[in-house]
Amino acid sequence: MLIALYFFMVGIKFIESGFILALGCGAKSAFSIADNPLAGLVIGTVSTALLHSSSTITSITVTLVASQGLTVRQGVYIVMGANIGTCVTCIVVAFGQIQSRSRFQRAMETAAVHTMFNLWSVFIMFPLEIIAHPLERLSVLLSHSKASGGEFGSPVDAVITPFANLIIQVDKETIYAITAGTKECTSDTSLLVGGAFKGTSLSDGQVGATVVVIGFFTLACSLIWFVQMLAKVFLGPTKVLVSRMLAFNGYVNIAAGTIITFIVQSSTVVTCTLTPMAGLGVFTLEQVYPLIVGANLGTCGTTLLASLVVGDSHAVAVALTHFWFNFFGIILFYPVAFMRRPILSWARSVAFFSASWVVVGIAFILMTYLIVPGLLLGLEQLCGLFWYFARGGRHRWHAFLEHKYAEREERRRREETAMLSEVV
Missing domain, CATH: 1.20.5 (Single alpha-helices involved in coiled-coils or other helix-helix interfaces)
Structure with missing residues (x-):
């Protein structure tokens, strides 16, 4: 089972590195259009969904703010979008149990509740942030950190990266520098620094696209294997024991999700393990919900550590907005049972219709992470053009x-x- 989980994470690493390599110098232009709240939200959502890594996007945002390539205010909205984008991996994992309608429905409930929590948090806090900037103000107030230097690393990355580097090794420091504007990107610039494709005649874009395909293939195979292993483990007494443990107290589950995610520095590992377990009926949606919101909070540790290494107070402020966004999301949508209803009911509805018609699940992914963000960005651009030419904006x-x-x-x-x- 651990081997299957290992190759699952390797697949995600391939997808992340492949997209970074394929985008290359285009990453700077992508972040440069995040000059207003809506554009920042869309860029954060789509880029995180493509890379399957909110940590990468938030770390790039922290670097950009530290180098004054973005303001703290612009960074806040990108971080909000990253919270939505990171949920796509769970939904992909849920499709690993599509052969059984009941299992797929339960797994999809868990994946959808992760998305709904972040969507509802954005529905509430995005307009409030535009009007009064509470997250920005609170974070700036608490961001006077002088820490700098040193390194931090995810234990998951420490295990996965050596194997992944045999296939592809991307220079992330260079992509951070290019995005921040501290290094020029020329036609001779290559982000590929090692791996099996180093020294071949393929361009960075071609290598990136190839590795993305390899990543999705690895992801699919390991996911099927992982679900099969889980089904053997969680039979009989083990399933009952885990269910009883999670039924003890929701706040304990939030704390457990936070601590575990902070230790492994990857909410993807936690939520993608919970999703197939939920499909097998190990726990109910009400039991897994606090674990997922706890994992959401725990993943903020990576961004905070990255900002402290940078040592810039504005970068720390962006990292703190990540924390406060998730913290206030929990305050809004967990303690009062009535406030949980829209999240849980929407998640159940998405799961029910996805299990009934698989195309609904696919449409949900496309609408949430591609079509709606694209329409919003297009609408924002049209409004900008209207203001510029028809309302004296020029x-x-x-x-x-x-x-x-x-x-x-x-x-x-x-x-x-x-x-x-x-x-x-």
Whole structure:
């Protein structure tokens, strides 16, 4: 079972590295359009869904904010989107039990409840953040950290990376630097630094696409194997024991999900293990819900550690918004039973219709992570064009640029005057 889980995580690593390599220098342009709340939310959602890694996206965001490539306010919305995007892996895992309608429905409930929790959190906190910026203000207030230096690493990555590097090894530091604007990306720039494809005639894009295909194949095979092993383990007394343990107290389950995820530094490992277990009927949706929201909170540890290594207070503020977003999500949608109902009922509805017609599950993935974000981004661009050409936006924008230029020139003159005064 552990071998199956290992290759499952290797498959996710292949997909992540493949997409990073395929995107290459385009990553900078993708993040550069996150200049308003809606665009930031969409970029965070889609990029995380593609890479199957919220940690990578939040770490890039932290690096961009530290290098002043993004503001803290822009980073907040990308982090919100990353919380939605990371749920796609669970849904993919649920399809591993599609051969049994009842198992698939239970697994899909668990996967969907993860998505619904983050969607409902965004429904509430996204407009509030636009109006009053509570997450940003609270995070900036608490972000005066002077820690810097050192390294941190996920124990899961420490085990998976050596094998994955035999196939593909991507220079993440370079992609962070390119995205942050501290390094230029030229036609000769290659992010492939090792692995079986190093030294071949294939371009970075071709290697990335090939590895993504290998990743999905590895993911599918290991997932089927993993579910079969779980079915053998959780039969009889083991299933009853785990169910009784999780029935003890929901708040204990939240704490357990948080601690376990913080230790392994991967919510994907935790939630993707829980999803097939739920499909096998090891626990109910009500029992797994607190574990999942706890895992959501625990994954914030990776971003916080990354920001402390960077040592920039603005980067720490972005990492704290990740924590506060998930923390307030738990406060909103767990203690009061009435507030859990929309999340649980929506998850059950998605699972029921997906189990009845598989195409509904596929449509749910496409709508949530591709079509709706694309429509929202397109609508935002159309509104921007309408404002620019029909509402005097062009004149206002040029006036704004002239004002900023005048401010910059005035600041430069003051600095030159101050330097001359010191010389005299």
